[in-house]
Amino acid sequence: xxxxxxxxxxxxxxxxxxxxxxxxxxxxxxxxxxxxxxxxxxxxxxxxxxxxxxxxxxxxxxxxxxxxxxxxxxxxxxxxxxxxxxxxxxxxxxxxxxxxxxxxxxxxxxxxxxxxxxxxxxxxxxxxxxxxxxxxxxxxxxxxxxxxxxxxxxxxxxxxxxxxxxxxxxxxxxxxxxxxxxxxxxxxxxxxxxxxxxxxxxxxxxxxxxxxxxxxxxxxxxxxxxxxxxxxxxxxxxxxxxxxxxxxxxxxxxxxxxxxxxxxxxxxxxxxxxxxxxxxxxxxxxxxxxxxxxxxxxxxxxxxxxxxxxxxxxxxxxxxxxxxxxxxxxxxxxxxxxxxxxxxxxxxxxxxxxxxxxxxxxxxxxxxxxxxxxxxxxxxxxxxxxxxxxxxxxxxxxx
Amino acid sequence: xxxxxxxxxxxxxxxxxxxxxxxxxxxxxxxxxxxxxxxxxxxxxxxxxxxxxxxxxxxxxxxxxxxxxxxxxxxxxxxxxxxxxxxxxxxxxxxxxxxxxxxxxxxxxxxxxxxxxxxxxxxxxxxxxxxxxxxxxxxxxxxxxxxxxxxxxxxxxxxxxxxxxxxxxxxxxxxxxxxxxxxxxxxxxxxx
Numbered sequence: 001x002x003x004x005x006x007x008x009x010x011x012x013x014x015x016x017x018x019x020x021x022x023x024x025x026x027x028x029x030x031x032x033x034x035x036x037x038x039x040x041x042x043x044x045x046x047x048x049x050x051x052x053x054x055x056x057x058x059x060x061x062x063x064x065x066x067x068x069x070x071x072x073x074x075x076x077x078x079x080x081x082x083x084x085x086x087x088x089x090x091x092x093x094x095x096x097x098x099x100x101x102x103x104x105x106x107x108x109x110x111x112x113x114x115x116x117x118x119x120x121x122x123x124x125x126x127x128x129x130x131x132x133x134x135x136x137x138x139x140x141x142x143x144x145x146x147x148x149x150x151x152x153x154x155x156x157x158x159x160x161x162x163x164x165x166x167x168x169x170x171x172x173x174x175x176x177x178x179x180x181x182x183x184x185x186x187x188x189x190x191x192x193x194x195x196x197x198x199x200x201x202x203x204x205x206x207x208x209x210x211x212x213x214x215x216x217x218x219x220x221x222x223x224x225x226x227x228x229x230x231x232x233x234x235x236x237x238x239x240x241x242x243x244x245x246x247x248x249x250x251x252x253x254x255x256x257x258x259x260x261x262x263x264x265x266x267x268x269x270x271x272x273x274x275x276x277x278x279x280x281x282x283x284x285x286x287x288x289x290x291x292x293x294x295x296x297x298x299x300x301x302x303x304x305x306x307x308x309x310x311x312x313x314x315x316x317x318x319x320x321x322x323x324x325x326x327x328x329x330x331x332x333x334x335x336x337x338x339x340x341x342x343x344x345x346x347x348x349x350x351x352x353x354x355x356x357x358x359x360x361x362x363x364x365x366x367x368x369x370x371x372x373x374x375x376x377x378x379x380x381x382x383x384x385x386x387x388x389x390x391x392x393x394x395x396x397x398x399x
Numbered sequence: 400x401x402x403x404x405x406x407x408x409x410x411x412x413x414x415x416x417x418x419x420x421x422x423x424x425x426x427x428x429x430x431x432x433x434x435x436x437x438x439x440x441x442x443x444x445x446x447x448x449x450x451x452x453x454x455x456x457x458x459x460x461x462x463x464x465x466x467x468x469x470x471x472x473x474x475x476x477x478x479x480x481x482x483x484x485x486x487x488x489x490x491x492x493x494x495x496x497x498x499x500x501x502x503x504x505x506x507x508x509x510x511x512x513x514x515x516x517x518x519x520x521x522x523x524x525x526x527x528x529x530x531x532x533x534x535x536x537x538x539x540x541x542x543x544x545x546x547x548x549x550x551x552x553x554x555x556x557x558x559x560x561x562x563x564x565x566x567x568x569x570x571x572x573x574x575x576x577x578x579x580x581x582x583x584x585x586x587x588x589x590x591x
Contacts, residue, residue: 024518063531072475079444133544164436254523
């Protein structure tokens with residue numbers, strides 16, 4: 001199977017910067033990221049993947065002191081950690097909506113050539129409408145217009161890559177992460193790796209069957225596209241210990257952070273709503289970010305036994321890892337879970353979103369990867385030099 | 400003294416070896432020039448961890464693109480290199496746009512005060528809302544609200560390097576003379 005690491009801040013738990021190990025200067029220094037890259041390579045991971053955020057979090061028009069942790073330019077980041085690794089795939093997200101195609105194509109061509117073919121570009125059209133105001137746009141373009149632009153943009157980049165000197169893998173691996181119908185159609189046309197959101201094994205299987213059919217419809221080989229759902233593991237030597245850890249992590253999410261998270265998700269103020277009452281779905285459907293179409297409550301909110309979760313239960317799930325699935329258990333149980341998904345066609349691997357970094361990622365590398373290797377599910381050494389080689393994608397004849 | 404390097408169009412040089420050699424020789428700045436299919440900022444980020452003292456001056460143009468992209472890219476590398484970055488702007492076709500570009504980029508760097516990160520775990524305040532502000536730039540070429548999503552770079556204002564005769568010369572911190580040798584430096588200590 002294929003495995004990626006998606007680090008975000010001090011972890012995907014929104015309160016992770018309050019964890020004991022987190023230090024003030026971590027996120028602006030090279031060492032923090034080099035450590036993660038080396039951990040990935042020790043675990044023979046396919047890739048490390050960085051997201052892109054094009055605005056600073058605000059609440060009621062003011063800087064939000066709870067969520068606005070720094071996010072560095074992802075291409076600069078993967079380039080700065082390249083020297084510390086030899087095989088690791090280096091994937092950066094870059095928007096097609098707010099940047100210049102020629103400049104972006106040159107960035108990825110440069111990192112791909114200078115690392116001997118280890119780069120990947122996660123192509124996004126940018127979901128957050130706050131970004132428009134930082135890029136001389138009055139309004140964030142509609143989804144359809146964004147994807148039309150994305151297709152032209154990628155066509156332009158590929159034409160340039162055919163013109164310029166090529167890398168060991170000819171051109172960067174193309175990654176896509178949108179789940180909307182437009183996103184899927186775009187991915188079926190261009191993507192070689194898909195980062196997806198599937199919370200149940202049934203969802204995962206259905207998504208993979210559908211997307212493979214769509215890929216074939218576009219005249220491509222579905223085996224040349226790796227589907228990697230995100231998952232946030234909380235792992236300990238016993239189930240009870242893992243559950244205790246889960247509680248501990250939730251305690252990091254201070255009530256102030258909870259309110260900031262909800263304000264960011266829906267654009268409304270949740271002060272005054274009771275934690276033990278069902279999520280106020282009628283109010284949420286009228287909230288600014290839902291009305292604008294920026295957020296889809298059906299993707300964010302997970303019903304519990306068919307019932308709307310309480311605000312408290314929703315916060316617990318959401319603050320841990322937003323809309324992705326999480327897993328709480330022992331290394332063996334997590335390996336079983338991954339194996340079941342992989343062997344029943346629900347995925348080609350996973351993108352790991354550790355709730356707290358580096359602790360929860362070290363656990364995966366030290367205790368879960370060895371089990372996957374023993375079971376013959378995961379490599380013990382890299383098969384080649386390029387990211388394409390690692391992913392098991394067929395070599396390209398030309399860019 | 401600075402050394403200026405260009406990527407040959409057909410094949411890449413071993414940039415890390417070149418940079419370490421330049422550093423060993425005693426050059427204080429490595430200027431990395433643009434060429435088709437080659438992005439100097441990305442190359443500078445790759446070189447940076449292999450060097451220790453030499454300043455890296457990637458050419459990042461202002462003829463295309465948006466200040467937000469440039470501000471966050473340069474700020475990221477200034478952080479990771481602990482302040483070893485110089486911003487080299489090359490040829491300019493539209494002087495008015497270029498000046499506005501530089502102005503907005505600098506304002507974005509200043510949108511976080513130097514001590515904005517409070518990292519107060521007990522009260523759950525990562526950064527102080529009183530120390531991070533929008534810039535609300537409404538200009539001719541650009542309309543940028545801000546703030547940047549990257550804290551103020553260690554140098555405050557990353558030094559700007561241009562060639563003599565550039566329409567940005569009066570905004571620059573370092574001007575390379577026409578003979579390629581004369582370098583005029585402004586007071587870098589006042590930039591924070």
